[in-house]
Amino acid sequence: MSVHTVIDFDDVPRVPRPELPDAWLVRDVEATSGAGPVRAFAVTRAEREGEAVRLELSRAVHGRWRGDYPVGARDIVLDVLGMGLSGSASAAVRATADELIRLDPACRRILAPCPVSDLVRMAMLEEAGFAFVTEVxxxxxxxxxxxxxxxxxP
Incomplete structure (x- = not known):
């Protein structure tokens, strides 16, 4: 006999706002997605000018990817909307993912969707510690x- 826990996805808390180390500046920006509660921000290296990466964060259960992999209630979707230099972008994404995992211990996975034709973004995500799992x-x-x-x- 198996025991199932019923989870009310409406009760899943919003993705926490990452507070990155002093080497990074995090600035809120307007979200472009309408998939549930979304946080959008730009991450910049404090000692450099120019945006390293622009991200949107949401819970997987509220968005378009929930039917494409075995989603956990607290999984986070990290959408890369734009990036500057790939070295800074991968470091920013890695620091953000590390912080999200630290802030939400119940989060099992962070999902980063990427068009398969965008090999630069895919390589940046792999450099940031993400592993390719499947295509949809x-x-x-x-x-x-x-x-x-x-x-x-971390």
Whole structure:
């Protein structure tokens, strides 16, 4: 006999706002996605000018990817909306993922979708500690789903 826990996805808390180390500046920006409660921000190296990466964060259970992999109630979707130099972008994404995992111990995975045609973004995500898991076809094209497992805690 198996025991199932019923989870009310409406009760899942919003993704926490990452507070990164002093080497990074985090600035809130307007979200472009309408998938549930979304946090959007730009991350910049404090000692450099120019944005390293622009990200949107949401819970996987509230967004478009929830049917494309075995979603956990506290999984986070990290959408890369834009990036500057790939070295700074990967470091910013890694620091953000590390902080999200630290802030939300119940989060098992961070999902980073990426168009399969965007090899630069996919390489940046892999450099940031994400692993390619599968491809999915959508109305907007084919996406690779990359995951960062929480067992890679900082």
């Amino acid at each position: 076809d959508t109305d907007e094209g084919t996406y690779g789903l990359l995951l960062r497992m929480a067992d890679h805690r």
